[in-house]
Amino acid sequence: MFEKAFVGGKKYWGLVLFWSVFIVIGFLCYLWQLKVGLKLTGMSRDVSWGFYIAQFTFLVGVAAGGVMVALPYYFHNYKKFGRIAVLGEFLAIAALVMCLLFIFVDLGRPMRVLNVVFHPTPHSVMFWDMIVLNGYLLLNIIIGWTVLDAEKNGVAPPKWVKPVAYLSIPWAFGIHTVTAFLYCGLPARGFWLTAIMAPRFLASAFAAGPALLLILCILVRKYTKFDPGKEAIQTLGKIVAYAFIANIFFFLCEVFTTFYSHIPEHINHFKYLFVGLHGHGKLVPWMWLSAALAVIAIILLVVPATRKQEDVLVVTCILVFISTWIDKGLGLITGGFIPNPLEEITEYWPTFPEFMISIGVWCAGFLVLTLLYKIAISVKEEVGG
Amino acid sequence: MAVDRREFIKIAGVSVIGLTLGPALKLEEKVEASEGKVRRDPKALKGKRWAMVVDTRKCEKCKKCVAAEACHAYHNVPKIPDPKREIKWIWQESFEHAFPHLAAEGEHIGEEIKRRPFVILCNHCKHPPCVRVCPTKATFQREDGIVMMDMHRCIGCRFCMAACPYGSRSFNWMDPRPYITKENPEYPTRTKGVVEKCDFCAERIDQGLLPVCVEACPEKALVFGDINDPNSEVSKLVEKHFTLRRKLELGTDPQVYYII
Numbered sequence: 001m002f003e004k005a006f007v008g009g010k011k012y013w014g015l016v017l018f019w020s021v022f023i024v025i026g027f028l029c030y031l032w033q034l035k036v037g038l039k040l041t042g043m044s045r046d047v048s049w050g051f052y053i054a055q056f057t058f059l060v061g062v063a064a065g066g067v068m069v070a071l072p073y074y075f076h077n078y079k080k081f082g083r084i085a086v087l088g089e090f091l092a093i094a095a096l097v098m099c100l101l102f103i104f105v106d107l108g109r110p111m112r113v114l115n116v117v118f119h120p121t122p123h124s125v126m127f128w129d130m131i132v133l134n135g136y137l138l139l140n141i142i143i144g145w146t147v148l149d150a151e152k153n154g155v156a157p158p159k160w161v162k163p164v165a166y167l168s169i170p171w172a173f174g175i176h177t178v179t180a181f182l183y184c185g186l187p188a189r190g191f192w193l194t195a196i197m198a199p200r201f202l203a204s205a206f207a208a209g210p211a212l213l214l215i216l217c218i219l220v221r222k223y224t225k226f227d228p229g230k231e232a233i234q235t236l237g238k239i240v241a242y243a244f245i246a247n248i249f250f251f252l253c254e255v256f257t258t259f260y261s262h263i264p265e266h267i268n269h270f271k272y273l274f275v276g277l278h279g280h281g282k283l284v285p286w287m288w289l290s291a292a293l294a295v296i297a298i299i300l301l302v303v304p305a306t307r308k309q310e311d312v313l314v315v316t317c318i319l320v321f322i323s324t325w326i327d328k329g330l331g332l333i334t335g336g337f338i339p340n341p342l343e344e345i346t347e348y349w350p351t352f353p354e355f356m357i358s359i360g361v362w363c364a365g366f367l368v369l370t371l372l373y374k375i376a377i378s379v380k381e382e383v384g385g
Numbered sequence: 386m387a388v389d390r391r392e393f394i395k396i397a398g399v400s401v402i403g404l405t406l407g408p409a410l411k412l413e414e415k416v417e418a419s420e421g422k423v424r425r426d427p428k429a430l431k432g433k434r435w436a437m438v439v440d441t442r443k444c445e446k447c448k449k450c451v452a453a454e455a456c457h458a459y460h461n462v463p464k465i466p467d468p469k470r471e472i473k474w475i476w477q478e479s480f481e482h483a484f485p486h487l488a489a490e491g492e493h494i495g496e497e498i499k500r501r502p503f504v505i506l507c508n509h510c511k512h513p514p515c516v517r518v519c520p521t522k523a524t525f526q527r528e529d530g531i532v533m534m535d536m537h538r539c540i541g542c543r544f545c546m547a548a549c550p551y552g553s554r555s556f557n558w559m560d561p562r563p564y565i566t567k568e569n570p571e572y573p574t575r576t577k578g579v580v581e582k583c584d585f586c587a588e589r590i591d592q593g594l595l596p597v598c599v600e601a602c603p604e605k606a607l608v609f610g611d612i613n614d615p616n617s618e619v620s621k622l623v624e625k626h627f628t629l630r631r632k633l634e635l636g637t638d639p640q641v642y643y644i645i
Contacts, residue, residue, distance in 0.1 A: 037577035038541075039558040044469035048546040048556060108541015108556065108578025115521040115540050126520035126544055187514055187635040188550030264489060341632070342478065342552050343485040346469060 001145075001152060004378040005371045011223065012374060019367035026360010029353040030105055038108060041354040046346035047337040049106070051329075051358055056102035058208070058329040059365070060179045061201060063095035063136065065209010067172030068239045074165045080232045083380075084217060086151075087228070089144035090372040091213055092172075096137040098365035105357055125181045132175045139168040144372075152379045176201045183336065191269035191336040194257070200250040201328075206243035208324040210236045211317035218314050220373065226380045230310075237313045241301035244320050248294055251327075268343070273335045280338070280345045283331055290326035293319045428593030432611030434530040435509065435585055436640040437599075438622045443606035444502050450477050453504065455601030456583070461574045463564030472555040474583040475506035475598055483643075484631060498645070504607070506598075507532060507553040507583040508631060508639030515545035515554065524580070530640060531585045541578040550632050551639070554582045585609075612640065 033040045043050040069088035072078035081088075104110055121127050143165050150157040177198045183189070184197035214236040217228040258266045271277045273287045297319040300306045307313055334348050350358070444450075453475045456462070462472050481488035483503035488494055513532045515524050523538035524545050546554045560577045568574065572588075575581055586596035594600075599609045610617035619642070622628075628642040 037557065037559040039470055043558070045471055045473075045546075045555055046469075046552070048543045103542075106542070108543070108580075109539065109576075110541075112521075112538070112540045115523070115538055119521045119538065121520050121522050124518050124520040124544070126518065126542065130520070182544070183547075186518070186548050187637065188632065189547065265485075337547075340552055341485075341550050342482040344482060 001149060001375050001379065004375045008374060012370075015370055016367065019363040019370065022356075022363040023360050023367065026357050026363065029356045029360065032353060033105070033357065034110070038106075040351065042349050042351045044346050044348065046340040046344065047334060047348035049333050049337070050348055051350040051354055052102045052106040054329045054333040055358055055361070056099050056106070057179060057201075057332065058325055059095045059098045059102065060133070060176055061205030061324070061328065062209045062212060063092045063099065064172045064176040064202065064205040065207075065211075066092035066095075066140070066213065067169055068206050068210045068243070069213065069236075070165065070172070071169050072235070074162070074169065078235075080229055080235060084213070084228045084232050086144050086148050086376050087216065087220070087373065088213055089140045089147075090376055091209070091216065091369065092140045093137060093144065093372060094365045094369035095209075096133060096140070097368050098361055099133055100137075101361045101364060102358075105361065125178060125185060129175075129178050129182060132171065132178045136168070136171050136175050139164060139171060143168060144376075148376055148379055151383055154383070173202060176205050183332075188341045189336045190263070190265035193266075194254060196250050196254055200247065200254070203243050203247035203250055204324045204328060207240050207247050207320050208328075210239045210243070211320040211324075214240065214317045215314060215321070216369075216373070218310070220377060224377045224381065226377045226384065233310065233313070234308065237301070237307050237317075240317060240320055241298075241307065244294070244301060244324075245298060247324070248298065268339050269335050272338045272345070273331050277339065278345060280347050282347050282349060283334060286326050287331055290323045290331070293323035293326075297323060426592055429591045430593055430595075432529050432590075432617075433613035434511070434611060434640065435590070436530075436610065436612035436619050436642065437506075437585075437596075438608045438619045438628065438642045438644060439504050440606045440608070440622075440644045441501055441503055442644065443604040444477075444504060445500070446604065447502065450475070450502065450504055452598035452602040452607055453477065456596075456598045458567070459569055459597040460572050461561075461565050461569055463561035464566065465559075465561070465564050470558045472557065472561060472581065474555075474581075475504060477502035478505050479503065484629065486632065486634070487629070503643065505551065505553070505631070506641065507585070508551055508637070508641045509585055510640065511638035512636060514548040514550065514637060518544045518548040520544065527587065529590075531587050531590075532582075533584050533587060534579075534581055536573070536575055536579045536581060539579040541580065543580060545580055550635050550637060554580050556580050 029040075041050060041052075066088035069081050069085055073081035073085050104113065107113060116127060116130055143161060146161050147157045180198035180201040183192035184194060186192060214233060217233055217236070221227050255270070258270055268277055272280065273283050275281065276284050297316050300312060300316040300319070306316070338347065339345050456475050457464075460474060462474055465471050480494060480498050480501065480503055483505050509530055509532050511530060513524075513526060516526050516532060519525075520542060521538050521540055523535045523540070524532065525535070526532050541556070543556055546556060557575055557577045557579055562568075562574055565574060586594070586598075589596060596607075596609055599607045608618050608622060610619035612619050612623070614620060622644065623642050626644045628644055630639045630642055633639065
């Protein structure tokens with residue numbers, strides 16, 4: 001089926017070129033970083049993880065979000081999702097490619113990355129994160145590709161795919177749970193030290209992932225002959241609504257526990273993010289923007305009239321995506337490091353090359369997504385037409 | 386030479402697995418085999434759990450910590466002017482930063498304590514979170530409790546820095562060598578991209594010597610010894626004086642004790 005990625009119209013190649021340009025720029029910046037070290041970034045002794053790890057965390061969510069299509073389809077035989085199941089799986093593949101690249105560009109000694117395999121360390125959560133992320137990538141490649149291949153040949157998918165698909169569903173919950181455990185098991189980071197971290201991660205994932213998928217479905221319908229189906233899109237909208245409300249609910253639970261218990265090392269991080277701490281508040285406008293977008297999105301998702309109107313629903317999904325991105329891709333990691341365990345404040349903002357490397361990784365993911373969607377949609381157009 | 390595609394893929398797949406797992410398994414064997422041959426220096430200091438007592442009353446006079454400077458000179462710790470990129474093994478902090486829990490805003494801790502510098506370093510915790518999180522065992526704990534770094538194995542993921550409750554770890558954001566004024570050939574320099582920290586001068590202990598900082602302190606404010614030995618100086622000091630340890634409530638069991 002690969003050959004379908006090599007034939008396409010001007011728009012397709014234009015898009016491929018667009019991603020490639022930013023990939024090249026990002027790659028050149030990465031070579032620069034490789035030469036001079038991570039001083040090229042805005043990270044510091046106090047804020048030792050930054051934009052890269054934050055993007056990684058957010059994208060694990062996008063990858064896990066695909067399961068919100070697979071679960072109703074495989075567990076509840078919800079046929080309307082049959083048409084877009086492969087789109088969810090391919091989105092997960094692209095997101096996981098970005099996750100792995102973001103981990104890689106964050107390493108101080110990337111050439112030694114295989115030490116994680118050569119010296120397996122089960123008491124490190126990162127070891128398990130490596131296993132679940134790579135495993136989930138493999139599962140999605142196997143399931144997505146096999147099912148699509150069967151569709152192309154006009155036959156039912158082989159029987160062994162079913163149990164693999166069933167396995168991939170709890171696995172999706174696993175990737176984001178383990179990723180949350182990276183943070184919430186650290187004794188000295190009050191902002192992350194909370195049992196609701198994993199549920200919150202999952203809720204925001206199940207909002208952001210399907211929101212992006214919904215946007216992609218609309219784009220696919222607009223620019224190709226394949227129609228994912230009105231009902232599938234509406235169901236995705238409902239999933240986004242429930243998941244996003246759960247996400248905000250979990251966040252408010254966190255706010256209550258933090259402020260009512262009044263323990264400084266938990267409160268300080270929230271203060272830094274939302275009102276500023278000792279005159280430092282680089283992220284304050286961002287966090288309030290995230291909150292404002294969340295409120296608007298919830299209203300638009302809850303009111304049936306706005307949710308059912310597709311144009312509005314797309315805008316709502318963009319708001320959900322941006323709101324969760326600010327929360328996880330900007331606030332979560334930096335907020336956990338400020339103030340540091342010595343109650344000192346060092347602020348963080350990504351540098352230009354750091355930002356361009358990140359853009360490069362995002363574009364690499366979108367290139368993978370473009371190629372995979374091109375293949376999937378070509379097959380579907382062929383079968384449908 | 387009738388190798389069809391299917392067979393070729395099979396052979397290629399098995400080769401890849403073999404090439405990856407083979408060396409990994411062999412490496413472990415080698416380590417185990419060499420363990421029996423390690424001969425310890427008969428002069429080596431013997432201890433079950435190394436600890437340090439800092440008599441902060443003696444620190445008052447020192448604006449700059451002589452012990453810290455000696456440590457950094459000995460261990461080729463670079464002098465990087467940008468505080469964001471700094472490498473620190475042992476340094477002075479104020480009470481409110483060394484013990485933030487005990488110095489909440491508006492707390493009456495007394496002028497004298499506020500002025501007093503507190504020397505901080507790796508606590509060589511009994512239950513070190515950094516060792517728990519390291520994905521490659523590049524940071525590990527010796528039997529005598531010293532938390533060590535293998536700078537050749539570290540992949541620079543900085544998970545240990547997020548895990549350390551004491552800010553004791555530094556990352557080489559750049560090549561540190563241009564920032565070393567006078568290199569000490571006795572101790573290796575580091576490369577960019579790895580994490581480093583105080584190692585309680587493990588290699589000196591194994592030769593029967595005390596840590597550099599303990600030797601260098603003109604006020605004899607730093608005392609090093611085996612906290613499991615009731616006759617050691619550190620045990621006697623903690624027996625006699627009320628001491629503080631940093632963030633004891635986190636269950637890490639830090640091994641640096643502060644006499645106030």
